[in-house]
Amino acid sequence: MPEQLDLGPHLDGNALAGPLREIFAVDVTAATSRCAACGQAGALAGLHVYASAPGMVARCPSCEEVVLRMVRTPDAAWLDLRGAVALRIPM
Amino acid sequence: MGIVTPGFRGRPRPSGPELPPGQYLTEDFPVLSAGPTPRVPMDRWEFVITTETSREHRWSWTDLMALPSDTPTVDIHCVTKWSKLGTTWQGVSLDTLMSDVDTAADYALVHSYGGYTTNLPLSDLLDGRAWVAYRFDGDDLHPEHGGPARLLVPHLYFWKSAKWVRGIQLRFDDEPGFWESAGYHDYGDPWREQRYQGD
Ligand SMILES: [Zn+2]
Numbered sequence: 390m391p392e393q394l395d396l397g398p399h400l401d402g403n404a405l406a407g408p409l410r411e412i413f414a415v416d417v418t419a420a421t422s423r424c425a426a427c428g429q430a431g432a433l434a435g436l437h438v439y440a441s442a443p444g445m446v447a448r449c450p451s452c453e454e455v456v457l458r459m460v461r462t463p464d465a466a467w468l469d470l471r472g473a474v475a476l477r478i479p480m
Numbered sequence: 481m482g483i484v485t486p487g488f489r490g491r492p493r494p495s496g497p498e499l500p501p502g503q504y505l506t507e508d509f510p511v512l513s514a515g516p517t518p519r520v521p522m523d524r525w526e527f528v529i530t531t532e533t534s535r536e537h538r539w540s541w542t543d544l545m546a547l548p549s550d551t552p553t554v555d556i557h558c559v560t561k562w563s564k565l566g567t568t569w570q571g572v573s574l575d576t577l578m579s580d581v582d583t584a585a586d587y588a589l590v591h592s593y594g595g596y597t598t599n600l601p602l603s604d605l606l607d608g609r610a611w612v613a614y615r616f617d618g619d620d621l622h623p624e625h626g627g628p629a630r631l632l633v634p635h636l637y638f639w640k641s642a643k644w645v646r647g648i649q650l651r652f653d654d655e656p657g658f659w660e661s662a663g664y665h666d667y668g669d670p671w672r673e674q675r676y677q678g679d
Pocket of ligand 1: 424450451
């Protein structure tokens with residue numbers, strides 16, 4: 390990223406636990422994701438989560454690109470994972 | 481909409497007909513952020529309109545400051561349900577920026593420093609309804625509110641008023657932006673309560 394960054398107010402990936410539990414039966418914050426932008430792998434709980442927004446935006450702690458976006462509407466949950474190569478969910 | 485009733489500012493009042501459906505009035509200015517606040521050195525800042533034929537029209541910060549500006553007073557409506565009435569801005573009208581741009585495009589995809597995008601019809605950026613704004617409430621626009629410059633399209637939900645704006649791509653198709661591709665409405669008219677896809 391060419392710009393200088395001021396991270397601003399954000400949470401860690403544990404903030405995803407409740408909203409994601411609505412969709413997945415397991416606690417997905419223990420899952421490992423790989424960032425599609427820089428390849429860094431790590432627990433979802435380690436993502437930088439911006440929640441003061443129209444949805445939740447989880448960013449890679451290494452490159453700050455978006456890994457996961459989640460929007461809850463009155464009748465649906467939208468989960469955009471295009472910023473993750475894959476999720477490894479321990480079973 | 482966009483009309484300030486003299487004398488009511490600062491006085492608490494319940495939601496009235498001046499608010500779109502489902503909105504509540506706020507006096508402060510909540511900061512919504514989907515990521516880090518980009519800091520762009522002013523000597524490297526630029527605003528670029530790219531046409532459907534890839535023709536680029538560029539403005540440096542100095543170029544932008546040299547253009548005639550407007551001082552609109554407008555109501556703003558966030559999809560997270562707060563509305564703020566009678567906000568005062570200074571910025572350059574998109575009519576001014578588009579005056580030498582030759583295009584047949586119907587849609588615009590707005591790009592920001594930091595990677596944010598949002599889509600809207602090109603016609604909603606014209607006819608005195610949209611600005612590249614760089615001052616708010618008499619001061620330089622603070623970075624947390626999108627400074628040095630943000631798009632201001634107050635007749636649509638405020639996520640369309642992209643913070644840290646860096647350019648507009650003119651297109652024949654309506655490419656969904658950052659929130660529009662994750663469930664939010666492609667147009668986002670607060671008076672028709674177009675919050676989500678399908679509204
Ligand atoms: Zn990354």
